[in-house]
Amino acid sequence: MAELLAALLLLAGSAVALIAAIGVFRLPDAFLRMHAATKAGVVGASLVLLGAALAFGGGEVWVRVALIVAFLLATVPVSSHALARAAYVGGAPMWGGTATDQLRGVLARHAPEEAPSGGARPAAAGAPRAAGRRALLVLTGGPEEAPALVAALRALRGEVAEATLLSLLPRGPRERSGPVPFGGAYWTPQLAEHRIAAAREAAGQLAATLQEECAALGIPWRIRHEEGDADRLLAQAAARHDLVILGRALWLAQAEATGTEPAFAAPGMLLALPGMAPPGRVLFLHEGDGASAEALARFLDLGLAAGARLVLAAPALPGAEAALAEAVALAAARGRAAEALPTPIGAEPPSSAAFDLVVLPARAGRARAVHLALLRGPAPVLLA
Amino acid sequence: MTAFLSLAVALSACMLGAAVALTAARMLRGPGIADRAVAMDLLGLLAVAGTGMMALGTGHVALLDIALGLGLVGFVGAVGVASFIERTAREERADG
Numbered sequence: 001m002a003e004l005l006a007a008l009l010l011l012a013g014s015a016v017a018l019i020a021a022i023g024v025f026r027l028p029d030a031f032l033r034m035h036a037a038t039k040a041g042v043v044g045a046s047l048v049l050l051g052a053a054l055a056f057g058g059g060e061v062w063v064r065v066a067l068i069v070a071f072l073l074a075t076v077p078v079s080s081h082a083l084a085r086a087a088y089v090g091g092a093p094m095w096g097g098t099a100t101d102q103l104r105g106v107l108a109r110h111a112p113e114e115a116p117s118g119g120a121r122p123a124a125a126g127a128p129r130a131a132g133r134r135a136l137l138v139l140t141g142g143p144e145e146a147p148a149l150v151a152a153l154r155a156l157r158g159e160v161a162e163a164t165l166l167s168l169l170p171r172g173p174r175e176r177s178g179p180v181p182f183g184g185a186y187w188t189p190q191l192a193e194h195r196i197a198a199a200r201e202a203a204g205q206l207a208a209t210l211q212e213e214c215a216a217l218g219i220p221w222r223i224r225h226e227e228g229d230a231d232r233l234l235a236q237a238a239a240r241h242d243l244v245i246l247g248r249a250l251w252l253a254q255a256e257a258t259g260t261e262p263a264f265a266a267p268g269m270l271l272a273l274p275g276m277a278p279p280g281r282v283l284f285l286h287e288g289d290g291a292s293a294e295a296l297a298r299f300l301d302l303g304l305a306a307g308a309r310l311v312l313a314a315p316a317l318p319g320a321e322a323a324l325a326e327a328v329a330l331a332a333a334r335g336r337a338a339e340a341l342p343t344p345i346g347a348e349p350p351s352s353a354a355f356d357l358v359v360l361p362a363r364a365g366r367a368r369a370v371h372l373a374l375l376r377g378p379a380p381v382l383l384a
Numbered sequence: 385m386t387a388f389l390s391l392a393v394a395l396s397a398c399m400l401g402a403a404v405a406l407t408a409a410r411m412l413r414g415p416g417i418a419d420r421a422v423a424m425d426l427l428g429l430l431a432v433a434g435t436g437m438m439a440l441g442t443g444h445v446a447l448l449d450i451a452l453g454l455g456l457v458g459f460v461g462a463v464g465v466a467s468f469i470e471r472t473a474r475e476e477r478a479d480g
Binding site for chain 2: 003004006007008010011013014015017018020021022024025030033034037038041042044045048049051052055056060061064065067068071072075076078079080082083085086087089090091092093108
């Protein structure tokens with residue numbers, strides 16, 4: 001009877017240990033892996049040891065097993081806390097789906113993947129916004145993106161305090177390619193490697209162009225190269241910057257590839273165009289809802305193009321004029337001269353032809369058609 | 385030892401072996417030092433479980449003492465790696 005119970009405990013313990021290992025193998029980030037390793041690991045080892053004690057019997061064995069189990073229960077939480085703290089401080093990346101980070105602002109977090117490589121040393125992490133805007137330039141598209149990004153850097157000369165050049169190479173897990181023709185098992189990975197090497201080289205050329213531009217403009221720059229899930233990596237990098245600059249053609253192409261909604265639209269994203277001029281006249285599309293009011297507040301906080309003439313436009317929607325008046329008052333309270341440009345019902349929606357920069361709420365609201373038209377209009381777009 | 389118990393030991397050895405293989409794969413893959421440290425922590429625990437399983441299979445009670453020692457070494461190792469990661473991060477931040 002005791003042996004039967006011992007065998008069951010042994011099997012249960014091994015199964016739990018196997019589950020812990022599967023968790024460590026499959027879970028997406030170090031913190032979640034720790035969750036699997038420590039809890040399930042201790043339970044698995046303890047169950048196996050209890051099984052051994054039951055099979056041997058005898059007071060001496062029981063004391064020993066009780067000692068080991070008590071020891072594991074006391075030490076594993078300590079070591080996993082130390083490891084978790086070290087991983088957090090050391091900047092171990094967090095899974096994109098992490099909802100809350102309760103240590104944000106409590107523990108300083110190191111960002112190891114950002115290697116400073118040129119110009120002046122960038123400001124320390126957590127420096128106040130007054131030190132200047134940090135811009136992230138996304139170099140995914142290859143050399144044809146260069147004119148738009150260079151134009152954006154020149155247009156925002158003096159507005160960008162430091163630039164991070166991020167080349168992103170989207171790579172999923174290795175796909176299973178199915179049955180391949182004769183020799184294909186050799187050529188398929190070979191071709192994939194070739195494609196990746198070509199993409200790396202294109203990113204490198206673009207990075208070299210932009211490095212020269214940054215040096216000429218006196219903007220401190222650093223460079224990063226990331227491969228993996230592009231959306232997640234971009235979201236992580238964007239969280240540490242005030243402004244994300246990328247070519248509009250590339251962004252629209254990705255939006256079309258993934259459906260009507262752009263894959264990644266976040267406040268502070270500047271969709272650059274070649275021939276972009278320093279912003280002298282800025283158009284803000286106010287859709288007459290709360291999201292637009294928040295977007296305006298974020299744009300004013302960003303303080304971009306402070307000397308520009310701000311025109312607040314509203315589409316032909318009921319209630320838009322009252323919202324516009326409120327928005328003008330908000331801009332005036334922040335010390336920005338703004339004028340309202342209401343569209344009467346039935347008139348043409350506002351056009352961006354006469355403006356140097358269009359500011360749109362990050363997500364289209366009530367005036368979706370106008371929003372999308374401006375997104376593809378002749379002026380570069382800042383999502384707020 | 386009954387046939388059932390020896391069968392259980394064999395099955396458990398297979399499961400623990402698979403667990404060690406998965407953990408070792410994570411350790412090789414990383415990607416960060418924290419992930420490797422977690423895998424190392426779990427490898428220590430798996431070694432404790434494996435030693436318990438071996439004690440059962442072979443009937444040597446002395447193996448339980450080894451399990452105790454392995455647990456101790458795993459703890460000290462994990463804390464050491466943790467302090468190493470933290471110190472490196474702090475020094476790199478101090479350097480700029």
